[in-house]
Amino acid sequence: MSSIETIDTFDVRFPTSAMLDGSDAMNPDPDYSAAYLRLGTDAGDAGHGFVFTIGRGNDVQLAAVRAVADLLQGEEVEPLLADMGGTWRRFVHDSQLRWLGPEKGVMHMAVGAVVNALWDLKAKRAGKPLWLLLSEMSPRELVDLVDFRYLTDALTPDQALEILETAVPGREERRRRLEEEGYPAYTTTPGWLGYDDEKLVRLAREAVEEGFEQIKLKVGSDLDEDVRRLRLAREAVGPDIRIAVDANQRWDVDEAIAWTNELAQFDLAWIEEPTSPDDILGHARIAAAVAPVPVATGEHMANRVIAKQLLQSGGAQVLQIDATRVAGVNENIANLLLAARFGVRVCPHAGGVGLCEAVQHLSMFDFVAVSGTVEDRYLEYVDHLHEHFVVPTDVRNGRYWPPAAPGAGTEMLAASVEQHLFAG
Amino acid sequence: MSSIETIDTFDVRFPTSAMLDGSDAMNPDPDYSAAYLRLGTDAGDAGHGFVFTIGRGNDVQLAAVRAVADLLQGEEVEPLLADMGGTWRRFVHDSQLRWLGPEKGVMHMAVGAVVNALWDLKAKRAGKPLWLLLSEMSPRELVDLVDFRYLTDALTPDQALEILETAVPGREERRRRLEEEGYPAYTTTPGWLGYDDEKLVRLAREAVEEGFEQIKLKVGSDLDEDVRRLRLAREAVGPDIRIAVDANQRWDVDEAIAWTNELAQFDLAWIEEPTSPDDILGHARIAAAVAPVPVATGEHMANRVIAKQLLQSGGAQVLQIDATRVAGVNENIANLLLAARFGVRVCPHAGGVGLCEAVQHLSMFDFVAVSGTVEDRYLEYVDHLHEHFVVPTDVRNGRYWPPAAPGAGTEMLAASVEQHLFAG
16 A cells, blocks of 8 residues: 655746747737646655646646645545545535535636546556556446536436447457557647737648648637638638637627628638637527537536536537546546537647647547547647656647557656746 | 735634534535635725635635735725726736636636725725615716626626616615615525524524514435425424525436425425536526426526526526625626516525625615615525624614615624634
């Protein structure tokens, strides 16, 4: 037996705003940051987790991570890892902490960092990358990871079990396909609002040359500008490359409908985050009014209850899970199961700090053991800050290649953490 | 001109769990707490705000309050108070802090504490209680306090203006009525799950004797127990007193419908928080299936976008705003206007630490200047911890009596803060 011996938290910030990397209609000057956690054991190993933020407030997020992680001081590790469903419930249903959400915002994301650090440790102890560890668990074990509270009107444990059991026979073959063909990616690198035309066109062409089948542009600040930039991008990439657009919650419902229908002439792969991520009814109205353009959302979806409703209402044709917005791997498994139940494709949000490294495990697990398909699915890729991770993403030819190293992808290089510690 | 000179924050906790005060199906052992803020100016006056929590995590909430309040260090006070709508937007739309919600949870509540502290200061400088200060503002000034982003598909600024202008002619008469008749209250004091039968019956009878027309019981842990306790309560108070029940988010959707329909035999005033506060579609399904029992919710409603949808969907027949869950007075004015637009009554959540003291101002303002009615409206009252406030609620004969003292009701006694500082 081993126990949690050290709980270290780090306020890590990168000065990305200086380059306008990551600039969009709602986030003009993000400084990509991580509220980073290391759980060390007396056996000498460790698990790592983090919450991605965009600068100010990273210290508040860190205080929340600390508050949750401190509950583990001195705890035996093996029981925690053996019952990750119970471990999740213990944190999320702590009645006093729950009041601070419930199940949303800073406190919920903090639970996610702690849960993900335990998954990182569990995968390292198993000597497997997280996607493979999950893909080899039995349907019953996977169902036990999920909290079905508030979900049963859309997904019961039995229905989840059936989805997972249906996927069992094809697991081996899909694992081989994943290792041979990779997982399709799309890139947002060309599309930040702060980039000038020359940079946009150049990066869009480079993306095609690098093998990406889809790119994404930020929109929503100025309609004429959006039309102009989309025309440039469409000319640069030709008719066969998909172009998605992302409004980053900029619009009200009616504005979203009118604006999207103007941009639809450029053959959009999807319209992303047209309005408030809390507006289920708004998304449903928008989706109906801009069809056949699909509506994509999810990176700011607070929890599985929001995911459930986006699917029930027809508000999302593309579900964009995020590795650090919800309460970790367990809740994202719930989201993947909900999407499979409703036949909706999952194209995760990534970028930021380490989101690509973390979320790829979930998409790969989904392909092998849940939905069983990559059809029309693309995992977001942004070429920023990967060099700070122990196992950086391997993206070539427009595809993510499955990591073989043990762990959840959430460990940063000690030197990077040290160098980018925020002085306050 | 004066400026913000001191920003002091206090982790205040009361050991309420020892008495089972506040115990319900989701919160078995709350320690009522406040993440409390004092903004002092170089003119020698101060504003006070807080977030109510139930114990663990109050330190995290305080770190968030601090992060927001620190933005005010050294700022001139008069411009902040003269444009409270702009002040609100500045905090809520800070793009980096926004990422930590957006507009929900710890960070959003922190904005509320700071905004409310500024309202407290503004009201004190005006020499008026907040309810009167607001009730004397012009419809145009009130509309300018509200951020209509994400609301315009349900409520436009022009529609809000019309609601407020319609109420102008009756303001004086209703102010007189308020001062003569008070604002109707209901009490939750008898209904905590942790109380035994004798205490339940005794407190229910006392409530009636004290003049309350409505009481509330906690339910949701055990159906047979709920039936038994409701029968005792109904026998104790007779057929003419309203009895509301509160499940505190305990149920899934189908369970909520079945359970409520079982309890309906006791003539329920409403069923409160039947399921997740994020489940708009769930509330709509429950409301349709348990009618004519009204569904009440709102104390955990993250923001005005959720309020909008609860009203659009028919998911709430009673909207229960809370003084410290959203981003302060401004956002609650949006919620009051939305409720007025949809013709839905507002019966605020209160209790905890200082929620009665704070939210009464909003109900009284609503009566005088927004909805113009108290019909079927009851403001929650729980007889806990009022002695720690500089202007404690005055509840007699089942009614809240309007405070005359200047301020927003959010100032605690310095000695109480001192005595209940959490040692950590």
